[in-house]
Amino acid sequence: MxxxxxxxxxxxxxxxxxxxxxxxxxxxxxxxxxxxxxxxxxxxxxxxxxxxxxxxxxxxxxxxxxxxxxxxxxxxxxxxxxxxxxxxxxxxxxxxxxxxxxxxxxxxxxxxxxxxxxxxxxxxxxxxxxxxxxxxxxxxxxxxxxxxxxxxxxxxxxxxxxxxxxxxxxxxxxxxxxxxxxxxxxxxxxxxxxxxxxxxxxxxxxxxxxxxxxxxxxxxxxxxxxxxxxxxxxxxxxxxxxxxxxxxxxxxxxxxxxxxxxALPTRDARHGRLYVFKPGWAARRPSPGDDFFGAIRIHDPEYRVDHGPIEDGCDCPLCTRHSRAYLHHQFKVGDASAERLATLHNLRFYVRLFANLRGSAA
Ligand SMILES: [Zn+2]
The missing domain is CATH 3.20.20.105 (Queuine tRNA-ribosyltransferase-like)
Known part of the structure; x- marks a missing residue:
């Protein structure tokens, strides 16, 4: 390579x-x-x-x-x-x-x-x-x-x-x-x-x-x-x-x-699909077939009162300042900031993933 x-x-x-x-x-x-x-x-x-x-x-x-x-x-x-x-x-x-x-x-x-x-x-x-x-x-x-x-x-x-x-x-x-x-x-x-x-x-x-x-x-x-x-x-x-x-x-x-x-991570974000790494995923480089991530659908009713971040440990502008409940609400009321914050989270997820694949810090 x-x-x-x-x-x-x-x-x-x-x-x-x-x-x-x-x-x-x-x-x-x-x-x-x-x-x-x-x-x-x-x-x-x-x-x-x-x-x-x-x-x-x-x-x-x-x-x-x-x-x-x-x-x-x-x-x-x-x-x-x-x-x-x-x-x-x-x-x-x-x-x-x-x-x-x-x-x-x-x-x-x-x-x-x-x-x-x-x-x-x-x-x-x-x-x-x-x-x-x-x-x-x-x-x-x-x-x-x-x-x-x-x-x-x-x-x-x-x-x-x-x-x-x-x-x-x-x-x-x-x-x-x-x-x-x-x-x-x-x-x-x-x-x-x-x-x-x-x-x-x-x-x-x-x-x-x-x-x-x-x-x-x-x-x-x-x-x-x-x-x-x-x-x-x-x-x-x-x-x-x-x-x-x-x-x-x-x-x-x-x-x-x-x-x-x-276009997938940004499109998913705009549709309220946010990626989360599985706990402990960063301990090693993901290999083909590994189950290292999932996604949450922020529109789901369970997030209405969920005051935790999208992902614990994510340092994106969304996770460091806002809760799942806030993003759920912003999507519900159609605020444009919801799509922006969700997009930045999913992009940060990719930056963190790629840094891991390179063996460097994000
Ligand atoms: Zn985040």
Missing amino acids: ADALETRRGTLPVPTFLPDATRAGVRGTSSEDLRQVGIEALVVNAFHLLRRPGARVVQAAGGIHRFMDWNGPILSDSGGFQVWSLIRQDPNRGVIRDNEVIFREPETGEKWNLTPERIINLQFQLGSDIVVCLDDCTDADAPEPEQERSVERTVRWARRCREEFDRQVAQRRGEAPRIFAVVQGGGVESLRRQCAEELAAIGFDGYGFGGWPLAADSTLLADPLRWVADALPAAAPKHALGIGRADHVVSAFALGYSSFDS
Whole structure:
């Protein structure tokens, strides 16, 4: 595994967790909040930012870091997965072709023509520290010919992304961002390995595990994760895109993945699902299969008069000042601070988990 993830805005110790600030913000929180709970880096989504507010708005603000007041490293996901999901839900929204993706805004009819080059340019316009190649997603259980086509397109697009990236770097001053490619291949071992090897032969600074990472019963697709990690250079940073459940993180970390992003902890928090470690969990590093955490549903009536913290020993802004009863009440009355405090607790849970996995203090 890579020892650390180097970026032009600092070195991230690994494993590292990057919350999803998809549309240039982690909902309900400020940058100061995020720094306070120990978050070091964020993920934004290039495709969603292209749609709103538009690359020019971000560029005119001085780049994504100034726009959202975040001076730490930012990884921009290309949006390959999101555009594929949106088109899959509603084929009228667009089409994915061999050379481009066409996407139509359902409300305005505005049309986006996304090419590998355009997506790389966009991420340079944003000023991202880690740019991600456009990939062609499929379902893990899609027929094999579809998986083959996805791998073929993903590798071809990655090559075009790499060439455009090199062109952009040559034209600009200052330290270059890094570029990650995304490995597809669904649930087919030979395709996963082939995709990883072909991308590694082109050469990238890191590699993402692409496609939906969970089986229908929500278990982690550990075999595909292992094939990809095995086929990539041992020292290359490996990013587990969208892998976020704490036990899944532990499993993917054991397989060699060093960076993670997920909307799960912040989304769960907004829905009143707060994570708690089991007593004594920190005595050792969690291993795959360990039962080291649970969650409480703060909306449940039992918390109305529970005056203890969400978790004993948690040093987040919620647990150090407020009780379960207070958070229950704030959710009940619809106060916006409830979502903020719950989000900061769940993020602090991740910071503490990742510090344990690194063998350091949170
Ligand atoms: Zn807490």
